[in-house]
Amino acid sequence: MSAAPALRAEGPLALVCGGGSLPLAVADLVVARGRPVVLFPLHGAADPQSGARYPHHWLYLGQLGKFSRLARAAGCRDVVFIGSLVRPAFWKMRFDLTALMLLPRIAAAFHGGDDHLLSNVSRLVEQQGFRLLGAHDVAPEILVPQGALGRVQSTERDHADIALGFDYLCAAGPFDIGQAVVVADKHVLAVEAAEGTDQMLARVAQLRANGRIGTAKGVGVLVKAPKPNQDRRFDLPSVGPQTVEGVVRAGLAGIAVAAGETVIAEPDRLVAAADAGGIFVVGAPTGLKR
Amino acid sequence: MSAAPALRAEGPLALVCGGGSLPLAVADLVVARGRPVVLFPLHGAADPQSGARYPHHWLYLGQLGKFSRLARAAGCRDVVFIGSLVRPAFWKMRFDLTALMLLPRIAAAFHGGDDHLLSNVSRLVEQQGFRLLGAHDVAPEILVPQGALGRVQSTERDHADIALGFDYLCAAGPFDIGQAVVVADKHVLAVEAAEGTDQMLARVAQLRANGRIGTAKGVGVLVKAPKPNQDRRFDLPSVGPQTVEGVVRAGLAGIAVAAGETVIAEPDRLVAAADAGGIFVVGAPTGLKR
Numbered sequence: 001m002s003a004a005p006a007l008r009a010e011g012p013l014a015l016v017c018g019g020g021s022l023p024l025a026v027a028d029l030v031v032a033r034g035r036p037v038v039l040f041p042l043h044g045a046a047d048p049q050s051g052a053r054y055p056h057h058w059l060y061l062g063q064l065g066k067f068s069r070l071a072r073a074a075g076c077r078d079v080v081f082i083g084s085l086v087r088p089a090f091w092k093m094r095f096d097l098t099a100l101m102l103l104p105r106i107a108a109a110f111h112g113g114d115d116h117l118l119s120n121v122s123r124l125v126e127q128q129g130f131r132l133l134g135a136h137d138v139a140p141e142i143l144v145p146q147g148a149l150g151r152v153q154s155t156e157r158d159h160a161d162i163a164l165g166f167d168y169l170c171a172a173g174p175f176d177i178g179q180a181v182v183v184a185d186k187h188v189l190a191v192e193a194a195e196g197t198d199q200m201l202a203r204v205a206q207l208r209a210n211g212r213i214g215t216a217k218g219v220g221v222l223v224k225a226p227k228p229n230q231d232r233r234f235d236l237p238s239v240g241p242q243t244v245e246g247v248v249r250a251g252l253a254g255i256a257v258a259a260g261e262t263v264i265a266e267p268d269r270l271v272a273a274a275d276a277g278g279i280f281v282v283g284a285p286t287g288l289k290r
Numbered sequence: 291m292s293a294a295p296a297l298r299a300e301g302p303l304a305l306v307c308g309g310g311s312l313p314l315a316v317a318d319l320v321v322a323r324g325r326p327v328v329l330f331p332l333h334g335a336a337d338p339q340s341g342a343r344y345p346h347h348w349l350y351l352g353q354l355g356k357f358s359r360l361a362r363a364a365g366c367r368d369v370v371f372i373g374s375l376v377r378p379a380f381w382k383m384r385f386d387l388t389a390l391m392l393l394p395r396i397a398a399a400f401h402g403g404d405d406h407l408l409s410n411v412s413r414l415v416e417q418q419g420f421r422l423l424g425a426h427d428v429a430p431e432i433l434v435p436q437g438a439l440g441r442v443q444s445t446e447r448d449h450a451d452i453a454l455g456f457d458y459l460c461a462a463g464p465f466d467i468g469q470a471v472v473v474a475d476k477h478v479l480a481v482e483a484a485e486g487t488d489q490m491l492a493r494v495a496q497l498r499a500n501g502r503i504g505t506a507k508g509v510g511v512l513v514k515a516p517k518p519n520q521d522r523r524f525d526l527p528s529v530g531p532q533t534v535e536g537v538v539r540a541g542l543a544g545i546a547v548a549a550g551e552t553v554i555a556e557p558d559r560l561v562a563a564a565d566a567g568g569i570f571v572v573g574a575p576t577g578l579k580r
Contacts, residue, residue, distance in 0.1 A: 164465070167465070168462070168465045168467075171461050171462065171464070171465065172458070172461065172462060174461070175454070175457070175458045175461065175478055176477075176478065177458075177478045177481060178481075182483075187466075187484075188465055188466065188467045188483050188484075189483055189484045190483045190484060190485065191462075191467060191468075191481035191482075191483050192481075193472075193478050193479055193480045193481050194477075194478075194479045194480060194497055194502065194503065195480070195493055195497060195502075199493075203485060203489075203493070207484055207485060212484065212485075213484065
């Protein structure tokens, strides 16, 4: 690859891996571009297969010193955090010496919302001499493009629900809540907070099974977007085949995400699942909607 | 009672009864003030015992003509809607002739959020010649006063969570979502939408059982308040012993509601449950917080 020498000068990329299929997908994309990777899968979160293909070191949350030492020894300067991570209980973390020296700051980071936590974590990592990048900086293919991803198209009615969903997520942004909402016929059915998107969709399916949803099956949209002031290097909203399955079970019409600001895991499987389930998946221009 | 003659001139009060213990409690309070009541319990929602003590006529949702005829025959001019009501599926309603004549307007009312639905329903009832009142207009005792209701007091940390909860509910108001949120250590854990408060609390209990809540047991507040532009004659937020039990199971510190804008069902049982569970219940002045 002609770009390889320039990329090699950057050194290998350190990938701190949370849950889901995205971390390994990003690793593959980065390696395909000619840049080596070193994986740091997190115990309790990352895919157990994370060590199969690339150099790797398993970490417990809180092992900041171990991470810094190993990443530096591998010649890494750039770090990407990728994959889902349940907000851990403070007392369940394992602090190594470096982390212990920073404990007051880490403890302070734990008070307040996720954005607050993440911006503090990123500052700690950068103070160790690393540069923190977003997964989409090293693998832009993972971002959802504008337009329909599968065969099914959204309708005018869906567009009204999508616009309301984006408006809500924008208004709720300052409160550092979830990144997703379900809107059906201009009625907000469910708002995501600590439970995550999959569990919110399961709730909608349950409400429908109990006859508590007034709109017909096939009406309603899962809308996802990053919070207005979110640090894009962390925790962009993501969709994958599992999201599609949840939307089908919830009896909704489709999924709308912020184009260029949402990460897609396993795009081929996602599109196949959406087509099979008869739902649309659309990347919407948030410039128009927010 | 000396006020009885003046009250009698108003005629009996028509109480359209949804679910929960509040409708019969309100009936008792109104009768204790010397005004007779006629109950209109709703099939599928109201307590099956609704007919035990007072004149009553069971209704299906959509029987606007039957309601108007029977309420008029009983000499009622004032109507109160009270009790919980799950948003019904449009096609599950039973429309009588009067409702059928108004069907386009009723169908239109079903598009959009609950506030929209309720304001349309109230217009339909008023067009039948009735005056729609709030339950607190006829039984002001049901409103939560300012201050702590039980023995347990809220702390400074709780006050920060309460303020954040009221701020969120205010910001989410235009979206006609739920009236409740759970905030723990300035982190929004759960937002209520179509599922209702009890189910949201069960979700928090489940998240805690799964180790997915970062804050310790005994931290966090259920915050309830009416939406900023809500028609106070309908659907003021309510708390009761069941809410207290849900908060105890969710491992939270207490409950904060908008003083003077929240309805309390079975206050004695609520206070006893809160004291036994070691949680606070406080009516907070929204003037300071919203």
